[in-house]
Amino acid sequence: MADLSVEVTTPEGEKTGSVTLPESVFGFDPQTVVDHIPLIHQVVVAHLAALRQGTHAVKSRGTVSGGGKKPWRQKGTGRARQGSIRAPQWKGGAIAFGPVPRDYSQKTPKKMKALALKYVLSDRASAGALKVLGSFSFDKPSTKKAAEILAPMAQGSFSTLVLTSDQLNEWLSVRNLDYINPIFVDQINTYDVIVAKNLIFSKEAMDQFIDKCNAKCAAKER
Secondary structure, three states: OOOEEEEEEOOOOOEEEEEEEOHHHHOOOHHHHHHOHHHHHHHHHHHHHHHOOOOOOOOOOOOOOOOOOOOOOOOOOOOOOOOOOOOOOOOOOOOOOOOOOOOOOOOOOHHHHHHHHHHHHHHHHHOOOEEEEOOOOOOOOOHHHHHHHHHHHHOOOOEEEEEOOOOHHHHHHHOOOOOEEEEEHHHOOHHHHHOOOEEEEEHHHHHHHHHHHHHHHHHHHO
């Protein structure tokens, strides 16, 4: 692993310095990332599973209305015996083995989530798909202005934009852009990084994210 740096780009497209990325988060080489694809896949699957509501339900024989009376007598009719017109084989009857409300979430250790995030961040950094946007500030929400700024950086591809919780006007400006997935820095996760072609940080969000990473590293060394 090695230290990396990424240039800071203004809304006008000018380069105004660079940001040094921490080695412990962005410095994994491509082969290491490839070796840990199963881990990344497991974390992404768990993330998608947690998004499922699990409220699906059908009526069983115990909940469907009607059918309390036997449709015809047991013997002597020449027809197959039937106990209820609400049995699964009848039209309007109950559903056999249908879905019931359930929780799809999977237990995933925090260390696995953290490692998977580091691997995908390193992948985006090494591929040149990690960008930092400086001076991204609006006095009031403006989707048109946001589109003019982000379109050159997104390059026609779906991109994830990371903002700080204070950049509310900026978030309101980009939320209706179909090619931008805006999230706050404390919401960054493996899925939102890997599903996007480009990962764009505001300068404030990148500084906040790096400070958070450095704080965690310092706490481990104690």
